Amino acid sequence: MVKKMDSLESMRKSIDNIDNAIIAMYAERFRITNKIGLYKAENNLPAKDEQRESTQFQRVTELAAAYGLDETIARQILEKVIDCVVQNHRQIAENFRSS
Amino acid sequence: MVKKMDSLESMRKSIDNIDNAIIAMYAERFRITNKIGLYKAENNLPAKDEQRESTQFQRVTELAAAYGLDETIARQILEKVIDCVVQNHRQIAENFRSS
Numbered sequence: 527m528v529k530k531m532d533s534l535e536s537m538r539k540s541i542d543n544i545d546n547a548i549i550a551m552y553a554e555r556f557r558i559t560n561k562i563g564l565y566k567a568e569n570n571l572p573a574k575d576e577q578r579e580s581t582q583f584q585r586v587t588e589l590a591a592a593y594g595l596d597e598t599i600a601r602q603i604l605e606k607v608i609d610c611v612v613q614n615h616r617q618i619a620e621n622f623r624s625s
Numbered sequence: 626m627v628k629k630m631d632s633l634e635s636m637r638k639s640i641d642n643i644d645n646a647i648i649a650m651y652a653e654r655f656r657i658t659n660k661i662g663l664y665k666a667e668n669n670l671p672a673k674d675e676q677r678e679s680t681q682f683q684r685v686t687e688l689a690a691a692y693g694l695d696e697t698i699a700r701q702i703l704e705k706v707i708d709c710v711v712q713n714h715r716q717i718a719e720n721f722r723s724s
Contacts, residue, residue, distance in 0.1 A: 537661050538677070542684065544654045548647060549685060549699060553692035555643045562636050578637070585641065586648060593652035599709045600648060606705040610698045 555607075556614070563615040567622035573615035579608060654706075655713070662714035666721035672714035678707060 566573065583601060590600035665672065682700060689699035 534661065534664055537657050537664070540657050541654060541661075542681075544650050544657075545681070545685060545703075546688060548650050548654070549688040549694060550692055551643050551647050551650070552699065552702065553689070553694040555640060555647070556694055556698065558636050558639050558643075562633065562640075565633055565636070582641075582644070586644060589645060589648040590652070593649055595648060595652035595655055596709075596713075599655065600651065602709060603651065603702065603705055604644075606702055610695075610701060614695075 552607075556611070559611045560614060560618065563611075563618035564622070566615060567619040573619060574612050582608070651706075655710070658710045659713060659717065662710075662717035663721070665714060666718040672718060673711050681707070 563573070565571075583604060586600050586604050587597050589595075590597045662672070664670075682703060685699050685703050686696050688694075689696045
């Protein structure tokens with residue numbers, strides 16, 4: 527039974543606070559991956575690096591287990607993030623070639 | 626031009642450190658949403674709450690703009706997270722009814 531003091535409103539306030547922190551983290555993460563995208567474009571490296579991705583999925587799966595987060599959820603979120611990163615890297619490479 | 630000192634390895638290390646923090650945040654976020662799932666099941670509330678989701682997308686869009694994160698990316702990630710949460714809430718409701 528969820529205690530009355532843990533009202534829906536109070537729990538949602540916690541979610542909102544956590545989302546503030548998560549968005550700040552992603553802002554910094556994409557700032558760095560965009561630099562990586564430029565580095566790749568300058569050095570003619572492919573936007574997608576399957577070996578790196580494999581390492582990342584392994585790390586995140588282990589971290590999820592350590593923190594008590596469902597591993598499938600952690601992997602699904604990372605997959606979405608990597609999709610966005612690769613799309614950005616392709617756009618950066620295109621802009622670099624046409625500049 | 627990306628400076629040489631910002632090597633690919635160094636930038637990837639930053640990404641890994643940020644991912645540690647993000648996974649820890651999600652672990653806490655899903656711990657709370659699972660409590661919300663139980664609260665909803667106990668109070669016979671639907672797993673999906675479109676009004677709440679609309680408020681969340683609005684908040685996250687504003688936060689992304691404030692932090693300099695691409696708003697479409699922020700919304701895509703939130704969409705994936707909410708999908709996982711709603712799936713969890715449905716499972717929790719099912720377990721609650723059959724207990």
